[in-house]
Amino acid sequence: MKPVTRRQTLLTALFGTGYVGLRALATGLPAWFVSKPTAASADELACAIDAKENLQYLVVSTSSAGDSISCNCPGTYDASAVIHPAQAEFAATSFSLGDKAVSAAQVWSTLTPAVLARTNFFHHVTGGTVHGDHPKVMRLLGKLAGNEMWPSIYAKHLAPCFGTVQAEPLAVGTGGNALELLSYTGRTLPAVEPMQLKQLLTGSTKDPVVKLRSLRDSTLDQLNQLAKASGTPEQQRFLDALALSQNQVRQLAETLATTLDSITDNNVGGQALAAAALIAANVTPVVTLHIPFGKDNHDDADLYDEWFDHTDHGSVGAGVPGIQLVMDALASLGLSDKVTFATMNVFGRDLSGTTKVSSRAGRDHFGNHSVMMLIGKNVNPGVTGGVTDISSGVYGASDIDSQSGGSLASGGDIPRADTHVAAAKTLGVALGIPADALNADFTADNQAVKYAASAVVNAT
Amino acid sequence: MDATTGGVYQSSDAAGAIEDMVTKIMGYAPSDPSHASAVQILTDHDTAALAVQGTTATSALRSTFSAACQAPHFRRSRPVRTER
Numbered sequence: 001m002k003p004v005t006r007r008q009t010l011l012t013a014l015f016g017t018g019y020v021g022l023r024a025l026a027t028g029l030p031a032w033f034v035s036k037p038t039a040a041s042a043d044e045l046a047c048a049i050d051a052k053e054n055l056q057y058l059v060v061s062t063s064s065a066g067d068s069i070s071c072n073c074p075g076t077y078d079a080s081a082v083i084h085p086a087q088a089e090f091a092a093t094s095f096s097l098g099d100k101a102v103s104a105a106q107v108w109s110t111l112t113p114a115v116l117a118r119t120n121f122f123h124h125v126t127g128g129t130v131h132g133d134h135p136k137v138m139r140l141l142g143k144l145a146g147n148e149m150w151p152s153i154y155a156k157h158l159a160p161c162f163g164t165v166q167a168e169p170l171a172v173g174t175g176g177n178a179l180e181l182l183s184y185t186g187r188t189l190p191a192v193e194p195m196q197l198k199q200l201l202t203g204s205t206k207d208p209v210v211k212l213r214s215l216r217d218s219t220l221d222q223l224n225q226l227a228k229a230s231g232t233p234e235q236q237r238f239l240d241a242l243a244l245s246q247n248q249v250r251q252l253a254e255t256l257a258t259t260l261d262s263i264t265d266n267n268v269g270g271q272a273l274a275a276a277a278l279i280a281a282n283v284t285p286v287v288t289l290h291i292p293f294g295k296d297n298h299d300d301a302d303l304y305d306e307w308f309d310h311t312d313h314g315s316v317g318a319g320v321p322g323i324q325l326v327m328d329a330l331a332s333l334g335l336s337d338k339v340t341f342a343t344m345n346v347f348g349r350d351l352s353g354t355t356k357v358s359s360r361a362g363r364d365h366f367g368n369h370s371v372m373m374l375i376g377k378n379v380n381p382g383v384t385g386g387v388t389d390i391s392s393g394v395y396g397a398s399d400i401d402s403q404s405g406g407s408l409a410s411g412g413d414i415p416r417a418d419t420h421v422a423a424a425k426t427l428g429v430a431l432g433i434p435a436d437a438l439n440a441d442f443t444a445d446n447q448a449v450k451y452a453a454s455a456v457v458n459a460t
Numbered sequence: 461m462d463a464t465t466g467g468v469y470q471s472s473d474a475a476g477a478i479e480d481m482v483t484k485i486m487g488y489a490p491s492d493p494s495h496a497s498a499v500q501i502l503t504d505h506d507t508a509a510l511a512v513q514g515t516t517a518t519s520a521l522r523s524t525f526s527a528a529c530q531a532p533h534f535r536r537s538r539p540v541r542t543e544r
Binding site: 212213215216219220222223224226227229230239 | 492501509519523526527531
């Protein structure tokens, strides 16, 4: 028996047995169709057609370090007690999220207008207090059915309609940190590093079979016509909607090759390109990566590390420029309208009310406030919730009014204790998953928690 | 393809290989009305590939196989049975 190489194992993991994913990539058709074309039902075909318009893939940055991304974004400058770094990039600056004026650290205003017009900052609690809580927080502290992780919940809903090669989400930014590995139906999933992906998928263009591809393109167009001629109206509609012309396939393959060739390291830039390539190739509906925002800055004189990462002073794609890198990578493959970006971390960091943070000497873990950032076609720009004095000058996440997104000290129809579940539901709805369909994924008590209708457009 | 041992297809029998690709890979049974058309399209591809300078019979059949792998095909609707 021939030994199985690591390359073969990884390729099979990414593209399925028989590399069905590569065939799917070459045709533009869903992997389930390519693997069993004669078994596709009319419902499955219709689902795939509708998904092109309504559903969103997800790229999400998670951090078990509990970075300070939540400390200087819109919504935190509304309370004068909240402490920010003193550097110029953190000066209170007015800018717009869509048609809503906000104030935040100047560095947040450097995202492009196109990105800001689709951005919402959702303030919430996580309940996590130590780094080891990260896998639990990814399961919303036991509030998800089957103790599933939230990226996996979305992936289960999205994969069948997108026809991705794998239903499982894929992590490209763990950097060997086991806390940030994902699980799916109880299985811990392998992670892939961007450079591994590049080495796996870039090949020779001198192969004689590759050189015959223009001839093959014309043959494939003929075979597509033959399949259409013998199909039902629904099957014809399916091919019209999803099957790529060979010219489109060639453009996609060449763009993907360029994208993969551009990966030079495993930093955020490489992760962003890998995530975009994996989605363009329809490998998975959800990719996680890791954008540093100051890391675990307990001892951080002058909040220097926070400034260093937020502004990407080290040129590794950290902070706000890192988010822009992700959005640029998605745009380069024409995915801006197909992918939603989000962040969700294990916890936030102290905003106020301690001697350490008041003297800008660092920030400790804080389970009472964090921020989920959403950017996408279905996202209504603005701020959802905010901060309020929860105990003697200690600011944490407030209640939320689900219809306006307003921050309320108390009495909101999304109580602060439920804001984490509400954030997760809101993200799901922003991905195009009907709110009713998500209910079953939340354990009984949490089915009553509302999502923030104010944060999404085109909700179904 | 054209492997010393264990190969599925031999370029010396391109016609047999194409017949098998259409039936087993593309899913057009010999009784399918589109079977003959699919065989013709792949045969034309193999012939045209062979005519390209520097292409071996093995490479031409590999390219034909690649096209067969990427071709879509649907299950035919069964006729509705009428009750007597």
